[in-house]
Amino acid sequence: MIYVVGHKNPDTDSVVSAYVYAKFKGDGFMPAVLGELNNETKFVFEKFNITPPVLLSNIKEDDKFVLVDHNEITQIADGMKVDQIIEILDHHKVNVSFSNPIYITTKPYGSTASIVTEIFLEEKREVNKTLAGLLLSAILSDTIIFKSPTTTEKDKQFAVVLSEISGVKNVEEYGIELFKKKAEVASKSPSQIIFNDFKDFDFKGKKVGIGQIELIDVNDLYIRKDEILPQMEIIKNDNSYFAVILVVTDIMKEGSYLWVVGNKESIYDIFRINDENNYKEGIMSRKKQVVPLLEQNL
Ligand SMILES: [Mn+2]
Secondary structure, three states: EEEEEOOOOOOOHHHHHHHHHHHHHHHOOOEEEEOOOOOOHHHHHHOOOOOEEEEEOOOOOEEEEEOOOOOOHOOOOOOOOOOEEEEEEOOOOOOOOOOOOEEEEEEEOOOOOHHHHHHHOOOOOOOOEEEHHHHHHHHHHHOOOOOOOOHHHHHHHHHHHHHHHHHHOOHHHHHHHHHHHHHHHHOOOOOHHHHOOOOOOOEEEEEEEEEEEEOOOHHHOOOHHHHHHHHHHHHHHHHOOOOEEEEEEEOOOOEEEEEEEEEEHHHOOOOOOOOOOOEEOOOOOHHHHHHHHHHHOO
């Protein structure tokens, strides 16, 4: 079987891109996910009446994989070997090498769903109402309703096209609805909050885990800080992280609080923050604003 899969701790972009790109590829391609869906993603698949992709378990030696929305080895499925990957479709920096040539499509767009949309349009394939709704949701989710600095003109153009096809008229309002669903995680367990959208990175041999949670009202999470930090500490110790960071993004203020455990001082120096003052105006994107600084300075 050839599986089309997104990253661990799946977000809407990675699940939607896997689903829609598998449709594009056709027979023999099966979308799959590597973990439980978050509330936002569940809501999106329910809204457009689609059964979400199955959970990938039990990788066989002759299985092949198309990766969407990720390419770092630290983020691929456990048990997957690099030589099982036949294609990558992504909007993150490429950080892999292969012994054989494979298909790699990367574009600096705000979402993988935008790349999938472009492929459909270029190939003159029909984007039906349902697919348009899914793709639009993923674009809004990944670009934080176009507020993230990762947003490009392409994302906005495709959103217009997809909103017409899907019948979702007020795109901004729908985006807020999505983030309200996503924010429901703030009432879950500290572990669920931290791992909701969590990625591992390797910065010159230093393993750093970075979670992000985007909220319309950060107070929902702030009141849980005393439960969340100790849990981050446990995760750091159990998995020998150099540091674990939770990026708490205030969608309305357009900035983020950085909660850090582990080698705090190194991280604090890089971002010029401290225990009392850990808010960074303008930081919305882990990929574009958090990871590059750590990559250069750690
Ligand atoms: Mn993405």
